[in-house]
Amino acid sequence: MAQELNTSLLNQHKEKHFTAGEIVRDIIIGVSDGLTVPFALAAGLSGANASSAIILTAGIAEVAAGAISMGLGGYLAAKSEADHYIRELKREQEEIVAVPDTEAAEVAEILSEYGIQPHEYTPVVNALRKNPQAWLDFMMKFELGLEKPNPKRALHSALTIAIAYIVGGIVPLIPYMFIPTARRAVLASVVVTLIALLIFGYAKGHFTGSKPIRSALQTAFIGAIASAAAFGMAKVVQG
Secondary structure, three states: OHHHHHHHHHHHOOOOOOOOHHHHHHHHHHHHHHHHHHHHHHHHHHHOOOOHHHHHHHHHHHHHHHHHHHHHHHHHHHHHHHHHHHHHHHHHHHHHHHOHHHHHHHHHHHHHOOOOOHHHHHHHHHHHHOOHHHHHHHHHHHHOOOOOOOOOHHHHHHHHHHHHHHHHHHHHHHHHHHOOOHHHHHHHHHHHHHHHHHHHHHHHHHHHOOOHHHHHHHHHHHHHHHHHHHHHHHHHHHO
16 A cells, blocks of 8 residues: 555656756767867967868868767767766675675665664565565665666767867868858857857756856856967967
8 A cells, every 4th residue: 555655756756856966967068169169270270370171171180080089988988988877787796795794794884974874774674684685786886886787878978079070170270161251260160160169068067057148158167268379379389
């Protein structure tokens, strides 16, 4: 009866939590680098008096190389995370078999940290000892703080970051596709990219829970600094 009541209450109350954190993180990584790196490269080449055609060619090459590099980095990071989880899972499995009393004491210690008294957590500890898989899941989550990774996470992360990088990287190069004079194209690129950075920063702040307007201004400021530095260095080297 109690279980049916709990089920009914849970069905009536649907919590609206944001659960796409990993995807958003990958998009943020890809788009932020995609907007700033090709933007800075194009600005730097414009400072060196390169033509729009040369800047566009170099920019597209950088976007392609950057997407591959960033995607590979995302893949390796997610793969390392999955490998780490598997290693810790095997070690925890061995400890539950080899030293069950010690592991049970660790469960009791974890529960006590939540203010649960010995007479309250003892039945929980005993119940977990009778269910090795639940015991293992409990230790992985509450002792080690590890969640089981999605087996497709590495590939998804690589593709998401790479695509996001390409989308972001194309934005500062668009003016060079239509304006043959680099000096004019760079001004248009600055305007277009700063607008894109503001929009992206606002969206990033909205999804990550920070202040959207502050996030928009910070993101645009960082992009502006990166492009100004590249443009200035090109001028110094040139002359």
